[in-house]
Amino acid sequence: MIEVKDLVRQFKSGDRTIKPVNGVSFELERGSLASIVGKSGSGKSTLLSLLGALDKPTSGDVVVDGVSLAGLPDSKLTEYRRRDIGFVFQQFNLIPNLSALDNVMLPMEFAGLRKAARAQRARELLAQVQLDSGKHQRRINRLSGGEQQRVAIARALANEPKLILADEPTGNLDEQTGEHIIELLSSLSRDHNTTILVVTHDRSLARRADRRFRLLQGALNEEAAARN
Template identity: 75%
Template sequence: MLEVKDVVKSFKTDDHTIKPVNGVSFSLEQGTFAAILGKSGSGKSTLLSLLGALDKATSGDVLVDGVNISALPDSKLTAYRRDDIGFVFQQYNLIPNLSAKENVMLPMEFAGLPRAKRSVRAAQLLNQVELTEDMHNRKANKLSGGQQQRVSIARALANNPKLILADEPTGNLDDETGELIIELLRSLCHEKNTTILVVTHDQALARKTDRRFRLARGKISEITHH
């Protein structure tokens, strides 16, 4: 379960303070597939970085299964990102000179899983995201965009996270491929009971999710109509 309570993030510029996230509160049950919609500059990415412990909130609390990550020291944050969070990025962000499988094995290596187990699990995950066997040992930079995003999703799943945060996961893909990726996320969400929060400006994508929020000028509101 993800609970966000009155989270504020402010940056000081030369003459004034800007608050891309200004008092955001919401909560998601475990296994929810949710979307946050907003225009560029609405604070979507900032909110995502706070939820993923990539950055610290100025005030407010983010609770993951009751643990307040806003209060964790840096060393615990590394462990939190490793064990409880999975990231999927718009630019995929795979390590280009590693193979698809090696990319998926990376978070498990950080978690200290033995090599043999890493290899087996990585192959399983790649099969789950429907990447064919012959692609497993191909270098990441030799894969197509859709294939790279599949590898990236498998990597996000590697350590069985409670929460997967996806930042514009279909932003660099054509509509058809984007739709396949959304379907994949949706089925994984229900299959593995993982909370998936997708940040997007793509209305079509958002329509596939269980819950939708709109972020505007740092404030969040749930879109209730369908």
């Protein structure tokens, strides 16, 4: 269970104060797929960074399974990201000089898993995201965009997180590949009982979510939705 309580993030820009996230509150059940849509600059990525402890809110709190993130020291937030969060980014953000397998193994290495165990799990995850085994040892820059995003999803699942935060996961992909990724995220949320929150412009992806939110001038409104 993820609870977001009256979350505010404000910045100073010259004399002006900008609030890309302004009093956002919502709850997500474990295993649900949620989407947030909104215009560019509406604060979607800022909200995502607050949920993923990449940034700290000006006020408000995020509570994950009863644990409040507010006031946690950086070391605990790092631990939270490592253990409870998986990220999928629009630009994939994989380490370019590592292989697909090594990229998936990285979060497990940070979590202290033994090498053999993390190699085996990484292969399993890459198989789940349907990356050919012949491409496991390929460097990232020798994979297509769709393949890279599959690797990024596998990496996000590495430490069996409670929450996967996906920022425009289909934004850099063609329509067909995007469709595959949407299908993949949807099935993973069911199979792994993982909560997935997707920030997207993609209407087809948003439509597949159990819950749909629209962010408008920092405020979040839930729209009626039904999972396909």
